[in-house]
Amino acid sequence: MEKAVLINQTSVMSFRLTGLSTNPKVQMAIFFIFLIFYVLTLVGNILIVITIIHDHRLHTPMYFFLSNLSFIDVCHSTVTVPKMLSDTFSEEKLISFDACVVQMFFLHLFACTEIFLLTVMAYDRYVAICKPLQYMTIMNWKVCMMLAAALWIGGTIHSISLTSLTIKLPYCGPDEIDNFFCDVPQVIKLACTDTHIIEILIVSNSGLISVVCFVVLVVSYAVILVSLRQQISDGKRKALSTCAAHLTVVTLFLGHCIFIYSRPSTSLPEDKVVSVFFTAVTPLLNPIIYTLRNEDMKSALNKLIKRREK
Numbered sequence: 001m002e003k004a005v006l007i008n009q010t011s012v013m014s015f016r017l018t019g020l021s022t023n024p025k026v027q028m029a030i031f032f033i034f035l036i037f038y039v040l041t042l043v044g045n046i047l048i049v050i051t052i053i054h055d056h057r058l059h060t061p062m063y064f065f066l067s068n069l070s071f072i073d074v075c076h077s078t079v080t081v082p083k084m085l086s087d088t089f090s091e092e093k094l095i096s097f098d099a100c101v102v103q104m105f106f107l108h109l110f111a112c113t114e115i116f117l118l119t120v121m122a123y124d125r126y127v128a129i130c131k132p133l134q135y136m137t138i139m140n141w142k143v144c145m146m147l148a149a150a151l152w153i154g155g156t157i158h159s160i161s162l163t164s165l166t167i168k169l170p171y172c173g174p175d176e177i178d179n180f181f182c183d184v185p186q187v188i189k190l191a192c193t194d195t196h197i198i199e200i201l202i203v204s205n206s207g208l209i210s211v212v213c214f215v216v217l218v219v220s221y222a223v224i225l226v227s228l229r230q231q232i233s234d235g236k237r238k239a240l241s242t243c244a245a246h247l248t249v250v251t252l253f254l255g256h257c258i259f260i261y262s263r264p265s266t267s268l269p270e271d272k273v274v275s276v277f278f279t280a281v282t283p284l285l286n287p288i289i290y291t292l293r294n295e296d297m298k299s300a301l302n303k304l305i306k307r308r309e310k
């Protein structure tokens with residue numbers, strides 16, 4: 001008898017995504033907008049990675065981490081956007097339980113890894129601006145590789161912990177996820193058990209990581225700004241430009257994480273809008289912000305394009 005009840009509790013084999021709209025005309029408009037965003041995200045970020053690999057002048061810690069950021073943005077956007085695009089032509093918008101788990105795992109893997117990477121990039125800028133003479137000693141390639149490995153390992157541990165908490169819950173009744181992708185807060189709301197403890201663990205995990213990293217970033221930039229007062233105007237302008245670009249990305253990305261994961265799993269009308277920025281807009285803005293505000297990147301891009309034209 002107990003075994004039969006357990007089977008019933010885990011009877012949900014798929015979930016139904018509500019998407020962004022049920023209006024066919026709005027859905028079609030959303031499809032073309034997201035398709036354009038996704039293509040531009042792929043082209044922009046892949047172009048940055050190729051440019052950094054080919055231009056030896058960009059073989060520095062800053063651009064090494066920037067190429068990692070572009071790679072993560074491609075992966076992060078690919079986790080959710082293609083599925084959302086295909087669901088535009090589907091009335092049911094179903095996703096299997098296993099596919100939902102996989103989507104949650106990679107969503108949190110890339111999101112958490114990017115949070116750690118943005119924090120490492122802030123540390124890199126702090127060393128470059130506040131300790132320029134010691135920069136290549138402190139941020140040598142061995143340190144860069146160790147930091148890169150650490151942030152990927154940290155993201156993997158975080159993702160495994162959240163995903164394992166989610167899949168251990170029983171799911172037996174409601175199957176509608178009020179979003180266009182699977183995420184832990186929306187999925188655990190469908191569990192047939194009390195999820196209060198799980199919600200606290202999510203807030204203390206994802207929420208705490210987001211808030212702590214954001215505080216560290218703000219403190220880092222505060223120290224950088226104080227240090228810039230003592231530098232000459234040309235160097236100050238270039239450093240401010242780099243920091244402004246980084247801070248813009250940090251605010252957009254971490255703003256979503258703090259908004260979604262630092263509160264109980266309750267749906268708000270703003271959740272979908274914030275999720276759009278998180279999954280589709282921010283990965284597109286990263287290459288725009290870092291290339292249009294960076295003379296070295298623009299020069300390297302022009303050099304690469306001219307080389308291809310010959």
